[in-house]
Amino acid sequence: MKIVKNLVSLFVFILAVVCLGGCSHLDKTDVKTVISTELNLLKNLDPDTAQKYVSYKELFPDATKETTLSREIKEVFSLFFQNFDYQILDIDVDENNKEAVAKVKLTTIDAETLASDYTKASLKAAVLKAAGSVSDDTEQTTDSLEDRYVILDDLLKQNQYETVEKECTLTLTNKGTSKPEWEIVRTHSLENDLVGGLMTYLSDSDLIPPEETLSIYLDTLKTMDSTQMGNYLGLESLLNTSDSAKNSIASALVEQVHKCLDYQITSCDIQSYNAIVTAEVTTFDSASILSDYQNSRDAYLSSVDAVIDGSSKRYEHSLELLLDSINNNTSTVTSSVTFHLFNDGVSWKLLENSEALGNAIFGTLSTTPVPADPDSAIEDDDAEQLTIASDNAATDSEETDIENPDDDIDASDNADEDNIDEESDESYYE
Structure with missing residues (x-):
């Protein structure tokens, strides 16, 4: 009888475990x-x-x-x-x-x-x-x-x-x-x-490190047109203008940026929320462009054509000479530039002054070498060259007169004969 009771208890226990397990299985399902x-x-x-x-x-x-x-x-x-x-x-x-x-x-x-x-x-x-x-x-x-x-x-x-x-x-x-x-x-x-x-x-906020952040700025800069570049770099007077001739110069300078601008990041020093990134920046050689332009303009101002052209045409020709110097440039220059970045808790941002960045890229061409006012385009040295060119032109004219004095005499004699004929005609009609 005791054995039967034990078997019943065991059966109940097993049944309970099975039921609980079944419920648990159903719940999991x-x-x-x-x-x-x-x-x-x-x-x-x-x-x-x-x-x-x-x-x-x-x-x-x-x-x-x-x-x-x-x-x-x-x-x-x-x-x-x-x-x-x-x-x-x-x-x-x-x-x-x-x-x-x-x-x-x-x-x-x-x-x-x-x-x-x-x-x-x-x-x-x-x-x-x-x-x-x-x-x-x-x-x-x-x-x-x-x-x-x-x-x-x-x-x-x-x-x-x-x-x-x-x-x-x-x-x-x-x-x-x-x-x-x-x-x-x-x-x-x-x-x-x-x-x-x-x-x-x-x-x-550190997902994009300072070095990559700087690369984004410089790579984006290389995609800008003249208006965007002028606004962003603070070079509006150079790149943003309604003057068609200066627009051509602005486009030529931006094209130089697109062709020449390159960089290589050499170091990065991070101090808390600040970072200093140094890069070797390659850009067009503005000094070479200005030197070529200056030589071309000096040669032009020393010519008789500069005297004949007058101030307005001299101004226009100066712009043409500058445009030629920019378009023909193939020289580049590389310099070390330091950039400062700051982490504002969202991402790294470039703190470099835009004008300083513009100077690093455009160098001595950050401002136009040709003044906006044609009358002010001629400096003292240029005026001296024009004076010399003018004197040369006058000398050439005098030499031409001396070489052909008979022409003047013949012209004078012909004029006298014409006067005599006219007087005779008047006497005849009287």
């Missing part, structure tokens, strides 16, 4: 189903689910200009999750069947590379924006959500990013009473994990 359903929607590029787990505002929490995003921009998330995948590794349900924790391996886009490309593109856009206005020569990252997502959209369409794998933890709560109703708890950490850590990378 329910949890797995919920996770799979939600993540499959992301995998299948459902934009509404993407917005459910990753708010478009969370990626750029510092954006001050809020806007209603267009449908096209919302689809950036679809591009982002196009290679998304997952694998459920383990599920653990608590005793009260109220909370579950799942370990999941996520396959996401290489968010670190994307964040790096975004930061570079954003800084380039900010530099070009600053160059578009004389009154705004500082680089402020765009504060519009629309603009930021346009940059992301362009990057995701133009580039093919690799994928990375990372394990993360999902927490679920059971909202049901009579039957399980599991729901994934949405947290900032989960949002960040689903986008491969993009939020963390975008908030890293």
Whole structure:
């Protein structure tokens, strides 16, 4: 009888364990189903689910200009999750069947590379924006959500990013009473994990080091037109002008920048939020251009043509000579330039004075060597050359008169004969 009681007790215990195990298994199945359903929607590029787990505002929490995003921009998330995948590794349900924790391996886009490309593109856009206005020569990252997502959209369409794998933890709560109703708890950490850590990378002010930051500034400078370069470098008087002749000179100088500007970063010293970057900057040889121009102008001013042309034509010809010297230049010069950068908590920024940077690139041609006023274009030395040229012209004229004195006498005799004939005619009619 005792043996029977023991067998009954053992049977009850086994039945209880089986029942509990069965319930636990059912709970895990329910949890797995919920996770799979939600993540499959992301995998299948459902934009509404993407917005459910990753708010478009969370990626750029510092954006001050809020806007209603267009449908096209919302689809950036679809591009982002196009290679998304997952694998459920383990599920653990608590005793009260109220909370579950799942370990999941996520396959996401290489968010670190994307964040790096975004930061570079954003800084380039900010530099070009600053160059578009004389009154705004500082680089402020765009504060519009629309603009930021346009940059992301362009990057995701133009580039093919690799994928990375990372394990993360999902927490679920059971909202049901009579039957399980599991729901994934949405947290900032989960949002960040689903986008491969993009939020963390975008908030890293050291993501782009000072050396790379300087490279972005200089590389962007090489893409600017004359108006942008004039605004950004504080050389408006040289590069931004309505004078057609000076516009040609400005375009020629900018073309020299495009052809010659190069650099090699040699050192970087970071002290807390400040950095000093030294670079060997190669640019066109402005001294060589001015020397060639000066020689050409001196030769011109010493000629008779300069006397004949007058001040206006001399001014125009001086501009033509300068343009020729710029276009024909092939000489470059390399010098060591020190740049100062500051980390404002968002990213590194160049603190170098724009005019100093302009002087480093344009050298002695930071201002035009040809004055705007034609009457002031001739200096004392030039005036002396013109005087000599004028004297030479007068001497040549006198020598011509002396060499042909008979011509003057013949002309005089002919004139006298004509007068006599006229008098005779008058007497005849009288």
